Amino acid sequence: MNTNPETTSPCRRFYGHGIPGVQLQEITGRLIVVEGADGSGRSTQIARLVDWLETGGHPTVQVGLKRSTLVSSELEQAQEGNILSRTTLSLFYATDFADQLENIILPALKAGFIVLADRYIYTLMARDMVRGMDEAWLKNLYGIAPEPDAVFYLSVEPEELVQRNLAKNATLDFWESGMDLGLSRDMFDSFIKYQTAIQDVFRRLQKNYDFDIVDANRSMDSVTKELRKKIGALLDEK
Amino acid sequence: MKTFAELNFPGRLIAVEGLDGSGKSTQIYLLKRWLEAEGIKVYFSEWNSSELVKSATSKGKKRELLTPTTFSLIHATDFADRYERHLLPLLRAGYVVLCDRYIFTAFARDVVRGCPPEWVRGIYNFAAQPDLTIFFKADLEVSLNRILEGRPKLKFFEAGMDLGLSGDPYESFRIFQGRILEQYMAMSGEFNFVVMDANLHVEKQQVLVRKLVGERIDLKRFKRRSPLPLPPSSPPDDKRTEMEEDAAA
Numbered sequence: 001m002n003t004n005p006e007t008t009s010p011c012r013r014f015y016g017h018g019i020p021g022v023q024l025q026e027i028t029g030r031l032i033v034v035e036g037a038d039g040s041g042r043s044t045q046i047a048r049l050v051d052w053l054e055t056g057g058h059p060t061v062q063v064g065l066k067r068s069t070l071v072s073s074e075l076e077q078a079q080e081g082n083i084l085s086r087t088t089l090s091l092f093y094a095t096d097f098a099d100q101l102e103n104i105i106l107p108a109l110k111a112g113f114i115v116l117a118d119r120y121i122y123t124l125m126a127r128d129m130v131r132g133m134d135e136a137w138l139k140n141l142y143g144i145a146p147e148p149d150a151v152f153y154l155s156v157e158p159e160e161l162v163q164r165n166l167a168k169n170a171t172l173d174f175w176e177s178g179m180d181l182g183l184s185r186d187m188f189d190s191f192i193k194y195q196t197a198i199q200d201v202f203r204r205l206q207k208n209y210d211f212d213i214v215d216a217n218r219s220m221d222s223v224t225k226e227l228r229k230k231i232g233a234l235l236d237e238k
Numbered sequence: 239m240k241t242f243a244e245l246n247f248p249g250r251l252i253a254v255e256g257l258d259g260s261g262k263s264t265q266i267y268l269l270k271r272w273l274e275a276e277g278i279k280v281y282f283s284e285w286n287s288s289e290l291v292k293s294a295t296s297k298g299k300k301r302e303l304l305t306p307t308t309f310s311l312i313h314a315t316d317f318a319d320r321y322e323r324h325l326l327p328l329l330r331a332g333y334v335v336l337c338d339r340y341i342f343t344a345f346a347r348d349v350v351r352g353c354p355p356e357w358v359r360g361i362y363n364f365a366a367q368p369d370l371t372i373f374f375k376a377d378l379e380v381s382l383n384r385i386l387e388g389r390p391k392l393k394f395f396e397a398g399m400d401l402g403l404s405g406d407p408y409e410s411f412r413i414f415q416g417r418i419l420e421q422y423m424a425m426s427g428e429f430n431f432v433v434m435d436a437n438l439h440v441e442k443q444q445v446l447v448r449k450l451v452g453e454r455i456d457l458k459r460f461k462r463r464s465p466l467p468l469p470p471s472s473p474p475d476d477k478r479t480e481m482e483e484d485a486a487a
Contacts, residue, residue: 017353017354071294090318098307102307137361
């Protein structure tokens with residue numbers, strides 16, 4: 001397949017079959033993923049990392065879910081109406097991911113940029129697994145994804161997440177509460193149950209996909225410090 | 239891979255496959271007209287026709303944004319939407335579902351575009367096998383002529399121009415369709431295709447298609463039963479006809 005043990009390029013391999021015609025040997029940039037629920041401090045940490053990296057002379061590019069030219073608006077529309085069934089929604093998200101992968105992530109990595117991904121395939125897989133989709137099917141589907149150089153999962157206790165989300169928006173998001181699952185008619189309860197289930201899946205995924213679980217119950221600053229330290233070490237490896 | 243009959247669905251699914259211009263759409267349309275006239279509960283579904291996904295697909299095609307991977311995924315999204323929202327419920331309700339192209343189109347096209355066959359097949363593994371798949375096999379020249387009769391110009395993706403096989407759309411189409419045909423033929427046995435000679439006269443083919451469907455499917459089991467279940471308070475007959483038409487539409 002596309003794996004080549006001889007090469008020392010940082011982005012070593014695809015998780016599965018990869019993308020037709022793409023050789024990872026050409027890649028000189030770094031792919032860094034930050035995962036975590038809404039309220040885990042993901043966006044703040046990414047903004048801080050971009051500042052820090054750019055100040056340090058590293059060109060960076062940011063990507064995130066539902067941001068592709070190809071399907072983002074259609075996906076948004078579908079989600080608002082909650083009309084798509086599971087497999088369809090899953091494939092729609094995969095299309096969005098693939099579009100950004102081929103048009104933004106891979107070209108940027110080839111150009112030597114640091115790509116900061118605000119969530120990656122793990123969130124997409126976890127959401128689907130909680131909803132009963134087959135893990136092997138998802139694994140095959142996302143075999144198009146290159147293995148990142150580092151994945152940080154910002155882990156926050158559901159009870160703390162609920163506080164942060166309410167403090168920020170005074171309401172809980174329908175999807176982040178897993179309201180489509182019918183876990184509870186009470187949104188607060190549903191949020192806690194859903195986020196707990198998602199965290200369980202993340203811990204399961206961690207065994208196969210090797211990522212760093214960062215305790216993000218702490219202050220923003222101490223999380224930033226830890227991320228900088230780890231990313232700094234990664235960049236020094238060059 | 240099991241058929242809908244093997245999975246104990248009350249309904250049956252018939253798929254037609256073939257190259258662009260093989261005449262399969264005309265044949266399945268005539269089959270639908272016949273089944274409707276016979277009073278069969280019938281539903282027709284076309285490849286790449288889900289409303290929601292369509293706007294993304296046409297945007298992608300128009301602006302030539304699609305890569306082999308996104309081309310494959312967006313068609314899979316379209317298929318999943320139709321499969322989960324239309325095909326499955328209708329098959330549960332005992333319909334004869336007619337599909338103009340099914341997953342085999344993806345198996346052939348996406349692989350010719352360079353997607354790994356196991357990846358493509360894995361994505362579609364939620365779909366059951368049709369109870370009958372008819373493959374319309376026409377000579378390449380015949381297909382090419384049929385396409386050119388209707389339209390002045392070959393479309394970019396239809397001609398496989400994204401593959402860079404040739405700068406000339408006609409030459410590219412020829413090579414691309416030739417490769418797709420090879421893929422179809424390679425899977426023909428595995429998925430029990432019934433191969434129809436699509437070089438035959440249109441009417442003659444339809445006679446063969448109807449005969450085949452009649453032999454393979456016990457059509458009287460799929461007749462629309464009257465009266466349709468109505469809420470107890472509804473007025474009788476005149477209203478019923480209207481509802482039946484709605485259901486068939």
